[in-house]
Amino acid sequence: MTHDALPVARPAARTLRAGTPEPARRGHLAFGDPEGAPDRIEVTSRWLERDGRPWFPVTGEIHYSRIPRERWSEVLGHAAAGGLTSVATYVFWQAHEPVPGAFRWDDNLDLRAFVGLAARHGLEVVARIGPWAHGEARYGGFPDWLVESGVGTRTNDPAYLERVRLLYAQIAAQLEGLTHADGGPVVGVQIENELYDQPEHLATLREIAEGLGLHVPLWTATGWGGAQVPDTLLPVYSAYAEGFWEESETQWAPFAAFHFRYSDVRDDLTVGADLREALDGIVLDPEAVPLKDDSALPFAMCELGGGMHVAYHRRPLVTARDVDAVGLAKIGSGSIWQGYYMYAGGTQRVGALGTEQESHATGYPNDVPSLTYDFNAPIGEHAQVRPHHHLLRRRHLWLHEDGHRLATMAPVVGGGSDDPAELRWAVRTDGRSGYLFLTTYQPVQRPLPAQPDVQVTVAFDDDEVTVPTVPVDLPAGLTTVWPLRYPLADGLVLRSATAEVLTSIADDAGDLVVLAAAEGVPVELVVEGRVPVGGAGRVTTSSVSDDEATVIELTAEPGPACVVELPGVRVIVLDRASANRLYRLDVAGRERLVLSDAPVYAEDGGLVLHTEEASCTVALLPAPAYLTAEGAEVAAGVDDGPWRRWALVVPAAGSRTIAAGLVPEAPAPPEPVRGGPMDRLSAPTDFSGAAQVVADVPAEALAGVDRALLRIRWSGDVGRAFVGDRFVSDHFWHGRAWDVDLTPYAADVVEHGVRLDLLPWRAATGVWVDPSVRGVPDVVVIDAVEVVRVARVVLSPGRAAPGTRRRT
Template sequence: MNHKARTVRVSPQSPPRRGHLPLGDDTRTSDRIEVTSRWLERGGRPWFPVTGEIHYSRLPRERWNEVLGHARAGGLDTVATYVLWQAHEPEPGRFRWDGNLDLRAFIELAARHGLDVVVRMGPWAHGEARRGGFPDWLVERGLKTRTNDPAYLELVRAFYAQTISRLAGLTHAEGGPVVGAQMDNELYDQPQHLAMLRRIAEDLGLRVPLWTATGWGGALVPETLLPLYSAYSDGFWEDSQTEWPQFAAHHFRYGEVRDDLSVGADLREALDGIVLDPAAVPLKDDAATPFATCEIGGGMHVAYHRRPLVTAQDVAALALAKIGSGSIWQGYYMYAGGTQRVGPHGTEQESHATGYPNDVPSLSYDFYAPIGEHGQIRPHHHLLRRLHLWLAGEGARLAPMGVTVGGGSDDPGELRWAVRSDGHSGYLFLTTYQPPKRPLDAQKDVQVTVSFEDADVTVPTRPLDLPAGVSLVWPLRYPLAPGLVLRSATAQLVTRITDEDGDLVVLCATDGVPVELVLDGDVAIDGAVDGARSVGGTTVVDVAEPGAECVVDLPGVRVLVLDEASANRLYRLEVAGRERLVLSDTPVYALDGALVLHSEAERCTVAVLPAPAGLTADGGALDGPRGEGLWRTWSVNVSGAGARTVAADLHPHAPAPPDPVRGGPMDRLSAPTDYSGAARVHLDVPGEVLDGIDRALLRVTWTGDVGRAYVGDRLVSDHFWHGRTWDIDLTPWHDDVAGQGVRLELLPWRRDTGVWVDPAVRNVPDGIAVASAEVVRVGRVVLAEPGA
């Protein structure tokens, strides 16, 4: 396409409808939350929530604080969590809220980290839980569950009453963090039941501004609930013959499609007998409700028959595409992985044995989430944080902006682009990213003109080549300072902060894309500039090489242009009494004014802007600070961190692997249950390797089919190999591991069984290969002001 044809006209948005939905706070509520037809408001301003799913009952209670801290540092302002009925009422009438089932304590801790909470109350949850989270005793009664059957509703009322009693004093109307409640999950054809669940909760005293239900799969959602949508880049629930889910490609294009008919389709068919005709399902909602999400794939789980390899880049590109398509609420599932519970009937995962189409791992629910099952911080935690920092600063401007799609069909050779705008300013979205199974082309001579009511903005001023595999958003007519407007930039806005030298606006460059800043008027420029020129009443600035010291000085403001590697190290945290920017080599979060680091490396660096007067370290030693331009930098020696190899280059033989079997309502491959013919590998782990650190992970780099890890006779971890390493937390079993070691039971990869794995790893040889098994020692360091 000729670049001169890429033009789109945008207009101011009409006012949204108000008061037509039975949602939101009472008008007398402080910090009132309101739901309009196009966005949410809070305290009289548009609000763009960023929510991540974290399951308290699938995490050790002693790890809650760390996980919530990293979630907040990752830019979340809200967490969502399932209340799994099977965990809280294992026997009829005997409720448990102790240990890591203490919902109230979890919510209070979330609030300490500045996080609001959405409670996904069930009664049916799915979440890859046994029987959808229903207790076995409930299923065995043969009731008409998930309907308005009086006998079922009586049990639901008792469960809801227990849950709601734990929320007393914690709701938003009471000044607490609970802002929303979800009714059931993935219920498609019972709107009257969903409405009844809200009535029951309200009768029991629950008052929240946001009442929600999952809306995908053509779900019939009553007017009393706000439909929330999903978007996954792949799905374990697909058949093993499916290379890429039918609807996945929609999520990497800009457009009005909110629904996804792929997600949960197997359960709709197998459990409910519902088979959708895509032509009969309205994928574009009417104008009554805003485009809100609760399940943007933060990663992806694996099933035995199908094991997706979703990447960090998949997750980040998908998230940005949803914003470019008009999302006003980003909700991720999962944001933090966890471990399946073990209940009265054994492990509580979904399986063929409980009538589900899929066998998932018995214990691991890692989901390749931004925060892993054992607190591992994944690359997309950093990629998403860049987006979330932008939403934290610009969400109130962005949420009311409408969407105009400029281009982008399913043709991989066509540039995909869109504009979100208020008619005067906005953001240009561009992408050449789609997962490697169906990549998009690079784009040559990219130049776009956005025609506002009072001016045209052409970006960039000279056409540029856009590499394949990038997804980005550029500001249009962004106010930098009083009287100073950034007309356009070929870099993404991240955040802005004020220090002793005034305002600092942070941008992030895209690798392979030169950075151009275009300023209205004749503007004095200094700093990291390769050149400046006047073009049609603007000043065009060619920025020097981006990085942590790339600062362009402008009247009344400085612009810091980071490279992508530096931007992935950038945090905005409250440290020593004020908001500061932090560049850290290792994952970090803030707690009570201090920085908490979790490091697998023996040494890391932390830079702060504006710098506190000084820092002390608990759990490590500091060198510095030293001055590096804007930043003050400390080197941190992390006590005990590092890795110790305990085995390498093993090729164990499984003497009698079981024959493949099929099961479940869709006759899919079943996870093996017979390990009598598995290979057995014993790993000795010296006790001193486990001492003196915050966490010890056994990291197994291997290929095979299925692995199980035992400490003594206790199954502590399992893994369906899908191309990634297998992490096993040894910390809870310290003494037993030191005395007995770890036993791995491994079954071999056999390609002819028909298990689906990603093309990137599909051609591994049959058999078992353990490249390495190492104990990764994770240290914890707290950096605080002296005397704090």
């Protein structure tokens, strides 16, 4: 079915029984802290607990060894502001022991320093200690010397285990005193990665690590692909919207549609199937995969696709809305731990033998870029903040607010087969309250239709809730979650709402709850009982009895100043754009809500912004009397409903075009070549016949700014960037702009410029790109080359007289 022939949705009565879930089983799993431990972490059959309270962690993958050490704090700051509670990170063996016995933990290999810095940003850590990692690294992160030694890797071969003990001893030493048992930030360890048929080996690896002093409450292993995970490790799962590892003839990855629906099935047998076959010789028969006792284990995610990498033969264009929709679908399906791969991109390492990416040359089925590992993650390779950072932050604000209740709620799927005309919906419930999940979203390859006359009745143990009170039309492309019997304040229950819960806070006037309107759906709030309503709300007539509930509609458009006044609480209903600008941060010693046009995080009681724009606004609630700024001009604050808003002028930020409208000729592009174990298209290595363009960058474009990016808007096949003779970046064109960080090479850039070696697009080669960007000409086209100046602004509350304008 093509996207120009949408199915027709069929209205239907929708009722679901949402009774009390089975009690959680305890004491049967080999994870968690011992009884009596401080801040005890416990793993039940249905959720995680912390100090006796249900806990819903949010983890994002960030590879310290692929990010310049001077950028660690910025990336971790944005990750914390994005609502992560922890970061996961691979410990790549090849980076740390390039020569047998000569371990390195210096510069951006300093694992201990990275963990400590994460803790300073309020983040905990899950260490993915291998020994085999994958991560699109050469030999899965194994050192070349280990591969060449002939030992039986990824098995209990004694010679291999001897080398593993040396590695694990080094890691344990790096993490000494930093584990949860010692009051530190390391709460979990993942053993190996994507190992499907060696459960005894996985169990042995945990025994070795613990024997060397590494003690954590959470021990995990990847569980997808029918993996045989021993009962000493918690299986964790993946969900991607697309995959570069599919064939170039595949128009949409066959596993993708499943991840946009609600389901009680956790596993996916197709993700990474090419690697299983190529490296391990395993071809799974879905009928032969052993069943897992999922009722004994909570549903935890570790690799929700935060974006998607590209290979030479196949280059997906995963969007921010794809990422958000998959993540919310997994919460609706019962996830109790959201983990993203990747959350921040990076750059492939260069070792003594060259770049360390996976490739046909090292036996992999895919050629990936030599340097860039951007992954189109929420935070990019050069700390660019992407739209899905904001979409995911909305979900994480909600999990921070109500995750302790949501974690105990069991999923019940109301509808959503593979029939695209059927409404996809589910409920998570504790038997008396819950959340209703609804989606009409799927990528452009297989879009879903709008759903007319939607109304759902959820039968709890003691009552039924019908939402909305009058059927509404759901627009196509919507993914949302609505509260059912949500406690707003003491004695006041939000029976239902056609809006999302974001967060809550208190100011001098009392408590505030923040909701977000669902795009294209009128906001209806239904409060249990008869209550007075003021502000931007009014009581409307309804089929619901006045004694049973008060039905409220808005008298103002959703936005920061849309405040509904109820007994004991005010409800702010934000529009979509404002909700995507919302943060909850510690500013000047207290939690505050922040609305910011520019990416922002908290540091030392103030706010740090990174912006490409010469002007932006920031609003706070509760607001300090005034703000001062380093790196910007800040005007006096203006009150806007319960917020105070400041306008900033940032002279250092902005973009400058240095070239445009170029069609450089590539005199002799190489012929296509195939390789690797699955005979896929190989990345070109001969650039002698490439088009060459030198971008001359004036010194003033690089001076006086935190970071300068060269942004190339182009179409073609493969590009490489050089500063002098130094290879600094590469790009497999897939429809997005190509960013090159010029900051580390600024002096050489001014002297030499940036040389771009560019190969032309040739449709006949058979490389797969997204349908939305196909049809480009069989040449190199450069629409524009820009220098993007990213400025750093530090905002501090209360350090100047009100109304003062200051520029530093």
